[in-house]
Amino acid sequence: MKNTGNRIEGKVFVLGDNIDTDLIIPAKYLNLVPTIPAEYRKLGSYAMAGLPDSHKRLVAPGSVKSEYRIIVAGRNFGCGSSREHAPIALGAAGIGAVIAQSYARIFFRNAVATGELFPVESAQRLVDVFKTGDAAVVDLDTLTITASATGKVYKLRDLGDVKPVIEAGGLFGYARATGMIGKSRRKRTAKHGKNCNA
Amino acid sequence: MKATITEKIIARASSRKSVAPGDNVWVNVDILLTHDICGPGTIGVFEREFGKKARVWNPRKVVIIPDHYIFTRDEKAHRNVDILRTFARAQKIPNYYDVGTPRYRGVCHVALPEEGHVRPGEVIFGTDSHTCTHGALGAFATGIGNTDAGFILGTGKLLIKVPETSRFVLNGRLPPYVTGKDIILRIIGDIGVDGATYQAMEFCGEAIGALDIEERMTICNMAIEAGGKTGIVEPDKKTLAYVRARTNKPFEPVESDPGARVASTRSYDVRKFEPCVACPHLPSNYATARSKKDVRIDRVYIGSCTGGKLGDFRMAARILKGHTVKVPTFIVPATTHVAEGLITESINGKALLEIFAEAGCEDIAPPSCAACLGGPEDTIGRTHGNEVVVSTTNRNFMGRMGSKTAPIYLASALTAAASAITGHITDPREFM
Numbered sequence: 001m002k003n004t005g006n007r008i009e010g011k012v013f014v015l016g017d018n019i020d021t022d023l024i025i026p027a028k029y030l031n032l033v034p035t036i037p038a039e040y041r042k043l044g045s046y047a048m049a050g051l052p053d054s055h056k057r058l059v060a061p062g063s064v065k066s067e068y069r070i071i072v073a074g075r076n077f078g079c080g081s082s083r084e085h086a087p088i089a090l091g092a093a094g095i096g097a098v099i100a101q102s103y104a105r106i107f108f109r110n111a112v113a114t115g116e117l118f119p120v121e122s123a124q125r126l127v128d129v130f131k132t133g134d135a136a137v138v139d140l141d142t143l144t145i146t147a148s149a150t151g152k153v154y155k156l157r158d159l160g161d162v163k164p165v166i167e168a169g170g171l172f173g174y175a176r177a178t179g180m181i182g183k184s185r186r187k188r189t190a191k192h193g194k195n196c197n198a
Numbered sequence: 199m200k201a202t203i204t205e206k207i208i209a210r211a212s213s214r215k216s217v218a219p220g221d222n223v224w225v226n227v228d229i230l231l232t233h234d235i236c237g238p239g240t241i242g243v244f245e246r247e248f249g250k251k252a253r254v255w256n257p258r259k260v261v262i263i264p265d266h267y268i269f270t271r272d273e274k275a276h277r278n279v280d281i282l283r284t285f286a287r288a289q290k291i292p293n294y295y296d297v298g299t300p301r302y303r304g305v306c307h308v309a310l311p312e313e314g315h316v317r318p319g320e321v322i323f324g325t326d327s328h329t330c331t332h333g334a335l336g337a338f339a340t341g342i343g344n345t346d347a348g349f350i351l352g353t354g355k356l357l358i359k360v361p362e363t364s365r366f367v368l369n370g371r372l373p374p375y376v377t378g379k380d381i382i383l384r385i386i387g388d389i390g391v392d393g394a395t396y397q398a399m400e401f402c403g404e405a406i407g408a409l410d411i412e413e414r415m416t417i418c419n420m421a422i423e424a425g426g427k428t429g430i431v432e433p434d435k436k437t438l439a440y441v442r443a444r445t446n447k448p449f450e451p452v453e454s455d456p457g458a459r460v461a462s463t464r465s466y467d468v469r470k471f472e473p474c475v476a477c478p479h480l481p482s483n484y485a486t487a488r489s490k491k492d493v494r495i496d497r498v499y500i501g502s503c504t505g506g507k508l509g510d511f512r513m514a515a516r517i518l519k520g521h522t523v524k525v526p527t528f529i530v531p532a533t534t535h536v537a538e539g540l541i542t543e544s545i546n547g548k549a550l551l552e553i554f555a556e557a558g559c560e561d562i563a564p565p566s567c568a569a570c571l572g573g574p575e576d577t578i579g580r581t582h583g584n585e586v587v588v589s590t591t592n593r594n595f596m597g598r599m600g601s602k603t604a605p606i607y608l609a610s611a612l613t614a615a616a617s618a619i620t621g622h623i624t625d626p627r628e629f630m
Contacts, residue, residue: 018391018480022595027571030235031267031274033281034344035242050597076392079425080595081571082327084239084343104425105396106327110343161222161359171345171357172247180224181353 006140008096008118010069013048013058014132017074019100021081021107023050025089034088043085044092056132059093066093070138070145072130073100077119078107084114091116097138099145099156101125112162115170121157129154200455202363203432204398207338207452211321219362219461227259228320228337230350233306234264236325236343238281243348254289255354261293261315262286263306268297268566272574304533304565307331307419307503311411312535314445318433319452323350328503328592330421333398334414335441336433336451341422361427362461363398363454368405370469375627377513378413379504379590379610381405381468382420383476387484388464395425397461400454405468406431411440412509419504420592423481473613473625475588478605479596487613490623496585498523498618499599500611501530501563502570505590508539510611515550517615517629518557524621527559528579530568537565559618572600588617 029046032039041064048058059066071077071090077100078086087110090098097118098111111119118140126145130136135148143156159166168174175181199216201209209217211225232240244252254260262282267275279297286294293315295303303309307328310316318336322329325347332339342356350356366385386393399421406414414431421429431437433451441449475490477483500506500514511531531537540551540562551562569579570591581587581604589599594606609617612626619629 020593020595022571022593022598026597027573028575028600031272031278031574033238033242033274033278035239035246050595050602052596052602076395076425079391080327080422080593082325082329082341082343083236084345087343102392102395104392105427106341106343106422110345113343113345113349171349175349175353175357180355 008069008138010096010135011067012070012072012130012132012134012136013068014127014130015071015073016127018076018079019073020079021083021086024048024078024086025083026050030083030085032085034085040088040092043089044094047089047093047095066095069094069096070136071095071098072126073098074125074127075101077103079104082106082110084110087111087114087116099126099138112165113171115173118166120159123155123157126154200458202398202400202458202460203336203452203454204338204363204400204428204430205360207319207321208360210319217360219360221360222357223360224355224357225321227323227350227354227356229259229261229315229322230347231261231263231306231310231322231324231326231329232347233262233266233326234275234278234282235266236347237262238278239344240325240347240351241281241285243344244351247348248352252352254291254351257289257291258293259354260291260351261310262291263295263303263309264297265305266567266571267573269564269578270574270576272576275574302534304531305503305506305567308507308532308536311335311415312444312533314441314447317441317445317447317449318437319450323347323356327422328419330426330428331415331419331503333421333428333430334411334418335437336431338428338430340428359396361396361398363400364394365400365402365460365463367463367465368401368403368468369465370405370467372405372408372468373471375473375612375630376468376471377610377612378409378416380471380474382417383474383481383484383608384471386420386424386482389424391423391480391482392425394421396427399424399426399429401429401431407434410509411436412507415507416504420481423592473610473627475613475623476594476608478594478607481592481594481608487609487623488625490607493607493623494586495525495588495617495622497525497587498527498614499530499569499579499587499589499591500528500614501532501568502591503532504592505611506530506532506536508536508543510590511536511540511550512543513611514615515545515553517612517626518619519545519548519553521557521619521629523558523618525618527618528563528569529554529559530563530579531565533565537562569599572598588614588623590614
């Protein structure tokens, strides 16, 4: 499923606090280079492969895409490594947005710079509100996440300083839009800078 | 306006008189560091965005140190080093430390300062979260992803938000059994793994001044484990001596202004500190080593950027001398310089290498990141089952050293060595 504008609709995958980069993409898969298209897709198949074996899987075995579109998590999402493989693995798996209480900053920055997914903070803790498998809609224009079953609406925090970067589709889009570097020498094919397949 | 060392470095790098926390500024980059894990992807971004024929902004400011997946049969790991080698050659990057040559060094965060690439007052970005290590020499240093690094390769600039500073004052004379690792694990235990999110953690005080550069590196290295943007120590005589012994390049050290505003200050009396561990699965799970003596262990791992420097092995050897280890004990020097030091340095006439051999440690591994982050299946020291590990590394997340079911206790080289002798977590004072 593709993001249409600033709206992401789909099933929610719920995680807890301090979801670290080794859980998101274990180090043994870091031999994959995200800018090589086949390896980008492969990274998607391993997204959240570091979770305990007893945990529900984000990506079904044998698949490169997740049935989920939105991750809901607690505090300090993405702590640990600067591996850009982390937001890329999630993005490649089809995750369009992470809604967490707070983020580790390198993960946050990498998510913004790559344009792989929207990292948005929730105004309240939502890990007990949503269950894995619930349907929801994230709307970045109204800054809300809506539980489809109940119609209940929960507030998201403003994107703040990084909003223009996100809107430009990532760091390169922003730098080109603001004249920091020359105009695009390459056609973008996907939404908000999801350009690893280009 | 009074400013912290971090603000002053960023102001200078962005050609401004002053900056304030929260400002978003473009900074000029002095050093971009990358390695075999994130280098190929960084190069991929650079070539995709700037073109196959594009040139890097300044080949002398790019440092490429393959170190992660080196001694493995993994074909993609080899391919990745080939990508680095081809790029370094095409771009005429002089500071490429190639695998399989006399230039090979090992762990980038130890090699970078060893080779004189870290200078006080400069701005260093690296495609590795532990790049904050280099704040130990009074530089502004932080970890970034491939996209940011690819951008730097093409432009020499990066947009960053000026971090607030939180100051940690370490007062008192450091007891011989308390190490840099014990200091930083104690601080992370107090503030939590997100306790310094996006802040510059500035370390100062008598105990910091008394530490050597390597120990300061251990402390700054783990600023990221509290969510810090960087760790930093003001340069002093030790810093200048260390740097001048390794580079002729000019540099301008920067210090914090007295009375500069900081977000918070925490003061400690290090005389009250104890040898400690971080229990699974977070670096913030602080416990004193003596309170965990019931934890039986299967393995000890002494290596990495926080625990595989020469000073770490001196500590380990001091404890292990005349004893025999009860569990497999891996000795992984961070760099080739450290490996040489194991031969040339001695205690009472016995080389460190001999001390480790006589204690029954595993054969000295070749310098690299090795099992610190698990890595390919054939990585030396990697866990594959339920091994309980005491490790001098910097992260104990679930699965960090390979197996999801192998719990990791982080500790200093002193505590790791003492635990190796007894087979359970042990306060090194028992052997001092």
